[in-house]
Amino acid sequence: MCLTVLMFVATATVADEAETLRRIFDYDWEWRLRDNPERATSIGDRRYDDRLTDRSSDGWASRREHAREMLARVQAVDRSKLSDADKLNYDLFVYQTREDADGVRFPFELTPVDQMDGVHMLLGELAQRMPRDTVKDYENFIARLRAYPRAVDQTIDLLQRGAHVGVTPPKVILGSVSENIANQLVDDPARSPIYELAFAKTSVPEQERLRKEVLEALRTDVLPALRKLHKFWNEEYFPATRETIAWTSVPQGKEWYAYRVRVETTSDLTPDQIHELGLSEVKRIRGEMEKVRQSAGFEGSLADFFTFLRTDPRFYYDTREGLLVAYRDISKRIDPELTRLFGRLPRLPYGVVPIPAYSEKTNTTAYYNAGAPEANRPGYYYVNLYDLKSRPKWEMEALSLHEAVPGHHLQIALAQELPNVPKFRRYGGYNAYVEGWALYGESLGPALGMYTDPYSKFGQLTYEMWRAVRLVVDTGMHAKGWTRQRAIDFFVANSSKPLHDIEVEIDRYLAWPGQALGYKLGELKIKELRARAERELGPKFDIRAFHDEVLGAGPLPLPMLEQRIVAWMGERNR
Numbered sequence: 001m002c003l004t005v006l007m008f009v010a011t012a013t014v015a016d017e018a019e020t021l022r023r024i025f026d027y028d029w030e031w032r033l034r035d036n037p038e039r040a041t042s043i044g045d046r047r048y049d050d051r052l053t054d055r056s057s058d059g060w061a062s063r064r065e066h067a068r069e070m071l072a073r074v075q076a077v078d079r080s081k082l083s084d085a086d087k088l089n090y091d092l093f094v095y096q097t098r099e100d101a102d103g104v105r106f107p108f109e110l111t112p113v114d115q116m117d118g119v120h121m122l123l124g125e126l127a128q129r130m131p132r133d134t135v136k137d138y139e140n141f142i143a144r145l146r147a148y149p150r151a152v153d154q155t156i157d158l159l160q161r162g163a164h165v166g167v168t169p170p171k172v173i174l175g176s177v178s179e180n181i182a183n184q185l186v187d188d189p190a191r192s193p194i195y196e197l198a199f200a201k202t203s204v205p206e207q208e209r210l211r212k213e214v215l216e217a218l219r220t221d222v223l224p225a226l227r228k229l230h231k232f233w234n235e236e237y238f239p240a241t242r243e244t245i246a247w248t249s250v251p252q253g254k255e256w257y258a259y260r261v262r263v264e265t266t267s268d269l270t271p272d273q274i275h276e277l278g279l280s281e282v283k284r285i286r287g288e289m290e291k292v293r294q295s296a297g298f299e300g301s302l303a304d305f306f307t308f309l310r311t312d313p314r315f316y317y318d319t320r321e322g323l324l325v326a327y328r329d330i331s332k333r334i335d336p337e338l339t340r341l342f343g344r345l346p347r348l349p350y351g352v353v354p355i356p357a358y359s360e361k362t363n364t365t366a367y368y369n370a371g372a373p374e375a376n377r378p379g380y381y382y383v384n385l386y387d388l389k390s391r392p393k394w395e396m397e398a399l400s401l402h403e404a405v406p407g408h409h410l411q412i413a414l415a416q417e418l419p420n421v422p423k424f425r426r427y428g429g430y431n432a433y434v435e436g437w438a439l440y441g442e443s444l445g446p447a448l449g450m451y452t453d454p455y456s457k458f459g460q461l462t463y464e465m466w467r468a469v470r471l472v473v474d475t476g477m478h479a480k481g482w483t484r485q486r487a488i489d490f491f492v493a494n495s496s497k498p499l500h501d502i503e504v505e506i507d508r509y510l511a512w513p514g515q516a517l518g519y520k521l522g523e524l525k526i527k528e529l530r531a532r533a534e535r536e537l538g539p540k541f542d543i544r545a546f547h548d549e550v551l552g553a554g555p556l557p558l559p560m561l562e563q564r565i566v567a568w569m570g571e572r573n574r
Contacts, residue, residue, distance in 0.1 A: 017081040021090060024073050025422040028093075031066060032424075035059075038122070042129050043416075043427050044375030049131065050143035055119070055154035057161075060109045067100040088553065088560075089422055095557055096428070099263055106256045110162030112155050113177060113233075114169045114511040115362045119155040120181045120229060123148060123222065124356060127197035131375060138210045141198060145217035149225040156232050163240040167250050171241040172484060173507040176362040178238065181230045183358040189218035193358045247478045247513040257478050260514035264431045265521045266557035271479035274517055278471025281520065282494055285465045292461060296454035306496040309458065315392045320354070320385040326393070327383045328352045330400045330450075337448040338405060343544045344551070346413030350379035350404055360386035364508065365501060366399050368408035373416055379409045390498035394459035397450045398442045402463070406448070406547075407438035415554040429555040431515060436522010436558075437550070439467055443527070462496050466505070467523070469494055470516040474509045484510070525558045526550060529565045540572050 033040040037048035053059070074097060079090050112118055126144060131137040162168050186192050195214060204210070242249065247257045261271060269277075286302065293305045300308070309315060317323040331352050338345055348371050355363050363384055371379035381404040384391065401407055411434065416426050442460055451457040469491050476482035476490070484506060491502045509516050529550075534541045549568045556564065 017078050018083065018086050021074070021077050021082065021086055021093075022422075024070070024077070025089070025093065025424060028066075028070050028097075029423050035063065035066075038126060041126065041131075042370070042372060044372035044377065046131060046137075046140075046375070049137065049140035052122075052144055052147045052151045055109075055112065055151055055158065057109075057157070059154075064104040067097065067104055071097040071101040085420075089425070091560065092425060092556070093422075095560075096424070103259060103263070106252060106259065107162070107165075107167055109158055110165070110167040111169055112158050115173050115176045115180075115507060116364075116511060118177070119151055120177065120184070120226070121359060122151065123194045124184075124197060124358065127194050128356070129369070129377070130198065131377075132202045132204065135204055135206050135210065138198075138202075138204065138214070142210070142213050142217050145194075145214065146221050148222050149228075152225040152229050156229065159232075159237050163237060165251060166242065168237075168241040170245045170484075170510050171238070171243055172245065173510050174238055174241055178230065178234055180359060180362065181226055181233065184226055185223065185230065189215045189223065192218050192223070193356060194218065194222065197356065245477055245484055245510055246481070254479075257513055261517060264514040264518045266430050266432045266518075266559065267521060269521070271475040274471050274521070275475040275480065278468055278475070278520070281468035281524075282465065282472060285461055285468055286494065289458065289461050289465070292454050292458045296458070303493070305458075306492075309392065309394060309455070309496040310498055315394055315455070317388055317391070317393070320388065323385055323388060323391055324352070324354060324383065327381075327396060327400060330397055331381065331404050334400065334405055334448055334450070338410070341406065341444060341447055341543055341547055342410070342551075343548045344414065346410060346417055348373050348378060348409075348413040348416065350381055350409045350413075352381045352383060352404070355382045355384045355386075357386075360384050362504065364504060365391070365395070366403050368403045368412070370408075370412045370416070373413075379404075379413060381409065387500060390500040392459070392496075392498065394455040395462060395497070396459070397445060397456050398460040398463040401442045401445055401448070401450065402438045405441075406444055407441035408434070410441075411437045411551055411555075414551050418554050421554065425554045430557050431518035432522035432525070432558050433555045433561060434522075435519040436524075436526055439464070439519045439523035440526045443523075458496070465495050466497060467516075467520040470505075470509065471520055473506065474514065474516050477506075477510065478513050522558065525561065529562060533565065533569055536569055537572055545572075 033045055034048060036053050037051040038053060040046075040048045054062075071094075074090065074093055077090065079087060082090055113120065123145065126141070130141050159168075184193060189195060195218060198214060199207075199211065246253070247260070248254045250256070257271070261274070262268065265274070289305075290302055293302055296305075298305050298308065317326065331350075350371065354360070355367075363386075366381065366383045369380045369382060371377050381400070383399075403409070412429075415429075418426050442463055445451045445456075445460055451460055473482065473487035473490055477484065477487050487506050487509075488502055491497070491506065492499065495502065497505075530546060533546055546565075549565060550561070553564060
């Protein structure tokens with residue numbers, strides 16, 4: 001065979017393998033959008049806006065089979081015949097599908113409701129994210145309201161199965177769920193928070209007809225379903241939930257927690273190793289806090305300083321409106337400074353809005369909801385205005401750096417805007433990378449004009465301590481026999497965060513075992529890579545180029561991020 005023919009055959013083989021890989025990506029992506037219509041809506045794909053996810057046992061069996069199928073199909077691709085770009089796509093997809101396939105042995109679906117998430121909050125979240133451009137958008141939302149009773153029935157079935165086999169969240173964290181449901185049980189559908197959110201911003205024609213249809217769907221479908229869920233929760237499920245708190249106390253709990261830790265941290269660290277790392281970080285950060293206490297001229301102990309920061313009226317706003325305006329002011333002060341540290345910034349803007357009142361009591365201090373460039377929807381930084389005495393001014397700068405920019409909004413929006421990558425990379429994520437980046441973003445405050453007084457600097461250390469404490473208390477409660485109160489006491493002893501915030505956080509770790517571990521481990525890895533790059537590159541080191549490289553491929557498991565930065569350093573050193 002002549003050389004030309006051999007080259008043609010080799011090229012064709014490479015092209016065929018790449019095309020096979022792309023077909024796998026496309027098939028999986030389309031399957032996931034059909035399977036999770038709510039996610040499709042959130043990223044701007046409107047094809048399934050009239051549907052809700054199938055929460056039935058059959059639906060979950062289908063997801064398990066899909067995970068196994070995708071792993072088998074992608075592993076049949078010959079990686080050696082792919083381009084460098086496709087090798088990264090391949091590696092990430094294999095990583096993701098291998099973790100999915102390994103997780104099918106655990107019944108994740110049996111805990112579909114907790115104090116922060118679940119079918120009882122579904123319609124409120126959809127009402128916030130729904131498109132509002134056309135009559136069809138509202139007709140789709142009405143179809144979802146009509147489908148809601150089925151989603152509630154499917155959820156009740158899962159909860160019943162979970163209670164039967166002993167897979168439930170701890171009882172101690174679930175007391176607020178009944179209240180969250182009750183907050184939506186109104187006599188007049190026009191006073192429903194779902195109705196208010198749905199029509200918050202609209203100018204579509206036929207408003208009168210659409211409003212009547214939404215009210216009718218709320219009256220005949222949604223409110224009866226919520227009443228059914230409320231009754232079931234109070235009379236059957238809540239009394240049957242477990243008294244223990246450790247995830248290791250549920251069936252397969254030890255193996256399940258180890259799996260959660262591995263997935264959430266993208267590392268092979270054991271719970272014991274993470275616990276010891278947390279204790280070390282707590283000790284180090286306490287030393288930094290002592291320095292700031294002294295620079296503030298406070299003469300008492302660190303514990304006294306914590307009390308001072310929690311209780312002095314100067315650190316709190318008197319009105320919800322004042323607190324919201326202050327968050328917006330901080331965000332706009334950060335925005336123009338970003339060019340100091342980044343060569344690429346996202347096109348997508350973001351807004352700062354309150355967490356909905358019906359869920360604010362049991363929600364975290366703040367969170368970020370990603371925007372959708374394809375749906376012309378900005379990102380939103382949600383801030384909690386409940387209980388003003390638990391929202392100190394000194395935490396606001398660090399919080400904004402984390403949730404908005406240069407944290408979640410900057411990183412997620414840049415990933416969404418990546419050219420020439422599969423959609424699973426543009427819209428996916430790895431907890432340790434995503435949350436690690438946002439925590440690292442808090443440390444960039446001084447370069448962005450933040451933390452100019454000792455109290456805000458102490459706020460940044462408080463937030464770093466918060467994530468270090470997580471390493472200790474999450475592993476402590478789930479793997480080392482700690483009680484909830486011991487975890488709260490440890491948090492209080494090492495942080496100036498208000499008690500309400502601390503209790504909400506501890507309960508979050510009980511609801512989502514292992515999730516809170518990714519923040520500190522991701523931040524430490526990014527800081528380690530930056531220090532290494534500064535040391536090895538010397539005068540060739542450019543902070544803007546480093547940040548662009550960390551963000552330039554979208555979210556990565558931490559070992560792959562390290563490989564990327566090491567390769568980048570090699571190129572810069574040539």
